[in-house]
Amino acid sequence: EIIRPFKGGPITTGSTFYVDSTTGSDAAGRGRSAEKPVATVDYAIGLCTSNKGDVIYVMPNHAENVNSATAFLCDKAGITIIGLGTGNNRPLFTATTSTGGVVVTTADVTMENLTFIASQSGVVRMMHIKGKYCTIKNCEILDGGAAHVEAGIEVGAANNDADGLNVTGCRI
Secondary structure (H helix, E strand, C coil), X not given: CCECCCCCCCCECCCEEXXXXXXXXXXXXXXXXXXXXXXXXXXXXXXXXXXXXXXXXXXXXCEEEECCCCCEEECCCCCEEEECCCHHHCCEEEECCCCCCEEECCCCCEEECCEEEECCCCECCCEEECCCCCEEECCEEECCCCCCECCCEEECCCCCCCCCCEEECCEC
């Protein structure tokens, strides 16, 4: 079955998951509807199946602390993570430690319309991209006042890490 859960959203034959820090719970049986979302993106990623075209919608005003290199780990290939909302209503991910940030270890991951901010000085990197053919679209990476990010987007150091990376419409 082809699914388009939101007008203008991507067409997919994969599963659709929803994340909302206000009403969500990282518990079994949740995440399949906007009425019963999970609480964290990492939990939603765990529900995905690699290379099936799964889509994660992150609800407006979602706020999540990223306190380690594995708190927002994209380890499922071929998934799309889309933030809903505009301006200050877009989902906000706050790096609360120097190692906080997004790590993408697999290919074909797309992240769109998300905001990332540092809450302390010395955040090593907000995004560490190792997977090939990933897309980061219309995202924002911000310093948090006196807090700063040393690298907004860092690519892996191994041969061919992040080949085909597409960064478009982002503000860093």
